[in-house]
Amino acid sequence: MSKRVRKAVLPVAGLGTRVLPGAKTTPKEMLNIFDRPILSYIVEEGRAAGIEHFVFVTGRGKGAIEDYFDHHPELESQLQAKGKTEILADVLRDLARPGEMSFVRQMAPLGLGHAVWCARDIIGDEPFAVILPDMLMAADTPALAQAVAAHGQVGGNIIVVEPVPEGQAHMYGIVALGQKGGDGRDGRLNRMTGMVEKPAPGTAPSNLFISGRYILQPEIFAILETQPRGAGGEIQLTDAMATLMGRQDFHALEYEGTTYDCGDKIGLLRANVAFALRRPDVAEAARAAIRALL
């Protein structure tokens, strides 16, 4: 029986150069999707998957993240005094539960692998999730919950993947699969045989890219500790996972849902439209507003 996944690492130290100038003073993970920051949706997805502790790996200028999940006494008492109870409830909804969140500084932009390694002492010796907050996933069963369910089924390490847009394989981590359809879930869960970070054009081992949700075993930390720099001169999580694959099982899960890359301006725009349309309370008004613009 595999151990339950209770903790998640959220790497949030990146500068967000693809979403400047907005990300100059607002952490890119705090940019709004309709009426709340990207991280509000991400934490909601984590909680829905059973995550009890979120470890944010942060950096300079990211203080707004801690403040967002904390009380704002002045704002709360003003809303209370003015009888704006619905707005107040909406604000309070995203508060961290006591002890639910930790914040660790990465201190140097050494890559995703290094960011995950920075969380090692808080994760300890148990399986954990990694959520890349840039990748916002809309799904009936939240993406991470699908990964956790797959982990419950086959154990080991689970990597959420999806088909890579034409000509973009060199921008992502790409997985190689064994024989397809072996491990259930309508052929969506398959044993992996390899992975490569940002393959040179024409060399990708499949059309499936690592899209931002992982369930990993704690043995990854010892590998990350001595992981040499890889693609882009950064310490890559993909390289450490490829080493761990020599010792443990890895499965790729093609999740059911739609991914929006919010680290990109058009992706951010698409997410804004899509998430407004998914909200029952505003969908109709949003649809009318969008139609009027077209």
Ligand code: G1P
């Ligand atoms: C990271 C991962 C990569 C993954 C991608 C998804 O790359 O290293 O494997 O496919 O996120 O967004 P980055 O976006 O940091 O270059």
